[in-house]
């Protein structure tokens with residue numbers, strides 16, 4: 451038996467990606483969407499990578515301090531086992547998940563709406579983790595931008611001020627700048 455949806459306007463199944471630079475409002479938009487669906491009585495499960503404990507272990511928080519409960523998961527496969535009864539899956543910081551997230555999202559999107567937020571590019575301007583593949587299989591992509599910290603243009607790049615080489619450095623405003631393409635290229639040295 452197919453369980454009837456709480457409303458006639460059930461959300462579409464499929465994959466929606468929200469991407470952009472740091473400080474572009476990805477988590478804010480994700481939280482707004484989660485809130486909207488919850489208000490319409492949909493069951494929404496929210497996931498984030500386990501090591502991201504910047505704001506406490508069991509929530510995601512936007513830079514304007516909106517927050518919602520989120521389940522920290524170690525491997526993307528854990529999302530399948532934890533999301534059986536929900537209508538909608540939301541995933542934050544998807545760039546930090548393993549490559550299996552692509553298969554997981556593909557499989558879950560046959561039955562549910564999957565909304566994924568993440569950085570599409572790392573601090574070198576390269577595709578970040580599984581994000582480019584997730585964008586390739588998405589039904590809808592919303593690309594957000596921040597304001598360039600140098601020229602106030604549209605910032606799609608994240609620039610790291612710190613000299614630490616680890617890609618998985620979790621970001622706060624003091625470590626990163628949002629830059630437009632021109633300012634990013636001007637300030638990024640070729641350290642491949």
Ligand SMILES: [Zn+2]
Nearest residue numbers: 598601630633
């Ligand atoms: Zn700029």
